[in-house]
Amino acid sequence: xxxxxxxxxxxxxxxxxxxxxxxxxxxxxxxxxxxxxxxxxxxxxxxxxxxxxxxxxxxxxxxxxxxxxxxxxxxxxxxxxxxxxxxxxxxxxxxxxxxxxxxxxxxxxxxxxxxxxxxxxxxxxxxxxxxxxxxxxxxxxxxxxxxxxxxxxxxxxxxxxxxxxxxxxxxxxxxxxxxxxxxxxxxxxxxxxxxxxxxxxxxxxxxxxxxxxxx
Numbered sequence: 254x255x256x257x258x259x260x261x262x263x264x265x266x267x268x269x270x271x272x273x274x275x276x277x278x279x280x281x282x283x284x285x286x287x288x289x290x291x292x293x294x295x296x297x298x299x300x301x302x303x304x305x306x307x308x309x310x311x312x313x314x315x316x317x318x319x320x321x322x323x324x325x326x327x328x329x330x331x332x333x334x335x336x337x338x339x340x341x342x343x344x345x346x347x348x349x350x351x352x353x354x355x356x357x358x359x360x361x362x363x364x365x366x367x368x369x370x371x372x373x374x375x376x377x378x379x380x381x382x383x384x385x386x387x388x389x390x391x392x393x394x395x396x397x398x399x400x401x402x403x404x405x406x407x408x409x410x411x412x413x414x415x416x417x418x419x420x421x422x423x424x425x426x427x428x429x430x431x432x433x434x435x436x437x438x439x440x441x442x443x444x445x446x447x448x449x450x451x452x453x454x455x456x457x458x459x460x461x462x463x464x465x466x467x468x
Contacts, residue, residue: 266300275303275414276300281383284385288461291457292390310401315345320446326362329376330380391418402415418450
């Protein structure tokens, strides 16, 4: 399969072209989903001359199948949003996964989310009355993006646009139900993993995220 993007910065620069209608709008800001969405969002913010910030998110992965999310957490402006895929949770419980194991996943991810609150700049952006462009490096299930949408809506955002270089058709449809618009460069029929669409897709560290978000 031919990869679509060199790296997250390349993807963000190309995504900025798709979002050109928001360039220089005083009521608009760009928030990257931490961590992988931050370099994409940075390139978008630079291309559109808009302020950059972040929404802290954590996927709740099924024990033993961590890449598959049964839910997600998001933190914005002092508020943590918890989003669960209730039908999936019922199914995995019926398949024998214990509730205490799911609770342990959530407890661990919530602690990690709160650990980052005091570390990452740009998480206190005032979104009230603003158009918020939420940017991630890809949407596989859409779980973390939907949690981020709820978080910024809870902060009073006037409009929320979800944007990503690549998304599964199912994720784009799911996210579209929760926000004002979804904009993606690539909606492949067969998705796989987000990283498969990039030549370079390194794991970002706290230091990487902090450096990109620092004024």
